[in-house]
Amino acid sequence: MKVLIVGGGGREHSLVWMVNQSPKVEMVFCAPGNAGTAIEGENVDIDVEDINGLVEFGKKEVIGLTVVGPEVPLTLGIVDAFEAAGLRIFGASKKAAEIEGSKVFTKRLMAKYNVPTGFFEVFDSPDDARAYIKEVGTPIVVKADGLAAGKGVIVCQTVQEANEAVHIIMEEKRFGDAGDRVVVEEFLTGEEASFLAFSDGKNVLPLATSQDHKPNLRR
Amino acid sequence: MGAYSPAPVVTKEVFDQVMEEVMIRTVNAMASEGRPYKGVLYAGLMIEDGKARVLEFNARYGDPEAQPLLVRVDGDIVEVMEAVVDERLDEITLNWHDSPSICVVMASEGYPGSYETGKVITGIEEADAMEGVKVFHAGTALKDGTIVTAGGRVLGVTALGDDIPNAIERAYRACDVIKWDGAYYRRDIGAKAIKFLK
Known part of the structure; x- marks a missing residue:
C-alpha cells in the first residue's frame, strides 16, 4: 500500500518514519515534507492547503491511506474531499475539526455535555467583553474564536492587559476573522499535560500520556 | 521546546x-x-x-x-x-514500550521571532547512530545534497531511555553533536517530570 503524509514538520517526519515500519506499506509520500522525509520517503511539492492538488495526487498514485498532520487542511475539509473522491484518509472531518477550529463551539460543547473546563463567556462585542472582564477580574484568559497559528490565546494578569487583548483580537483584527468573537475564560492553574486518543466515532483508544514543554509558559 | x-x-x-x-x-x-x-x-x-x-x-x-x-x-x-x-x-489493542522518551526541539536562534535560514547542519548521522536516539526533521531542506535549516523549529531530537533521566541524557548527548550557526535549544526539557517523580 502507498501512504501519503500531509505536512512538513517534525510530526510528519515521525509519521513517515513510523508508517515506513509497517509491513503493509510499500511507499510513503510526504507533501510538502522536509529533508528528513525526503531521505526516508518521497516528497511531493504540494502545499497542505491545496486540497484539490492533494486529491488529484491521491487518485493518480492510488494512495491507500492518507494521514493529515496539521490542523488547517482539516478545517478546510481535506477529509471530506478525499472521502468524496473515494480515497481513504485518517483525520477529522470539517465538521469534527470544529473542535479545534472554533473555541466558541468547543466551550459550548463542553458546557452542554458537562466536560470539565474553566468558566467562560462568549462575546461578539468588544465593549461587552471588557465589561465582563471588569466584573470578573484577573488573571483571565482571552481567546480568539478561530485558528490563529497558536497565538490567539492571551493570558492576562491585569484588566489593562485583558482589555488590550480584546483590542488586539477584535478591533485591530490581528488574526483576521478568527477574532470576530472571543472567549473570555477562567485562568486555570496546575500542571499541564497532553492526552491523545484515537477515535473511530464511537470507540476511544488512548495513546500513552505526554507532556509538552512550550517555548514560554504563557498561554 | x-x-x-x-x-x-x-x-x-x-x-x-x-x-x-x-x-x-x-x-x-x-x-x-x-x-x-x-x-x-x-x-x-x-x-x-x-x-x-x-x-x-x-x-x-x-x-x-x-x-x-x-x-x-x-x-x-x-x-x-x-x-x-x-x-x-x-x-485493536495498541502496545507501548515501557521506556520513557523525550524530544528536544532544536530551533533557529530568534525563533519564535525572526531567524535566518539556509545554515548547513552537521552531526545528524552521528546523533542518529547513538543508542535509543532518532533525529526527526522539522524545518530542514536538502540543498545540493546537504541538509540546511529552513524554518524556526529545525529538528526534534528524540530519545528512548531506561528511565526519564537516561532518556534526557541520551537526547542531550545527541543534541550536543548536532551543529549549525545559530542552533538553540532549551536544556531543561523533562526537568518537570523528574521534579514530579521526586
Whole structure:
C-alpha cells in the first residue's frame, strides 16, 4: 500500500518514519515534507492547503491511506474531499475539526455535555467583553474564536492587559476573522499535560500520556 | 521546546477521570451533535489536586508530542489508523514500550521571532547512530545534497531511555553533536517530570 503524509514538520517526519515500519506499506509520500522525509520517503511539492492538488495526487498514485498532520487542511475539509473522491484518509472531518477550529463551539460543547473546563463567556462585542472582564477580574484568559497559528490565546494578569487583548483580537483584527468573537475564560492553574486518543466515532483508544514543554509558559 | 512521554502528572486516577469525563464524553457528544469524531483527539489539560480540566482540544497529533509518542509505539500504527478509518477500533489493542522518551526541539536562534535560514547542519548521522536516539526533521531542506535549516523549529531530537533521566541524557548527548550557526535549544526539557517523580 502507498501512504501519503500531509505536512512538513517534525510530526510528519515521525509519521513517515513510523508508517515506513509497517509491513503493509510499500511507499510513503510526504507533501510538502522536509529533508528528513525526503531521505526516508518521497516528497511531493504540494502545499497542505491545496486540497484539490492533494486529491488529484491521491487518485493518480492510488494512495491507500492518507494521514493529515496539521490542523488547517482539516478545517478546510481535506477529509471530506478525499472521502468524496473515494480515497481513504485518517483525520477529522470539517465538521469534527470544529473542535479545534472554533473555541466558541468547543466551550459550548463542553458546557452542554458537562466536560470539565474553566468558566467562560462568549462575546461578539468588544465593549461587552471588557465589561465582563471588569466584573470578573484577573488573571483571565482571552481567546480568539478561530485558528490563529497558536497565538490567539492571551493570558492576562491585569484588566489593562485583558482589555488590550480584546483590542488586539477584535478591533485591530490581528488574526483576521478568527477574532470576530472571543472567549473570555477562567485562568486555570496546575500542571499541564497532553492526552491523545484515537477515535473511530464511537470507540476511544488512548495513546500513552505526554507532556509538552512550550517555548514560554504563557498561554 | 520539547515534549516527553509518559507524563508522570497523569496518575492512574487522573487517566481514568480523563478517559471517562473528557475523551469518551466528548466523542459521544460529537456523535450526538452529528459530528462524529474520527482521527486523533488531543486534549490539552490542566491538572490540579488530581483533577483534570480541559484547556483546549486539537483535532490532530500534537507537535512535538507526536515524536516522543510514536517512538514508544510497539506495533503497527498503520493498522490502528486503518481501524479508525474503517470504524472498527474496538478490534485493536495498541502496545507501548515501557521506556520513557523525550524530544528536544532544536530551533533557529530568534525563533519564535525572526531567524535566518539556509545554515548547513552537521552531526545528524552521528546523533542518529547513538543508542535509543532518532533525529526527526522539522524545518530542514536538502540543498545540493546537504541538509540546511529552513524554518524556526529545525529538528526534534528524540530519545528512548531506561528511565526519564537516561532518556534526557541520551537526547542531550545527541543534541550536543548536532551543529549549525545559530542552533538553540532549551536544556531543561523533562526537568518537570523528574521534579514530579521526586
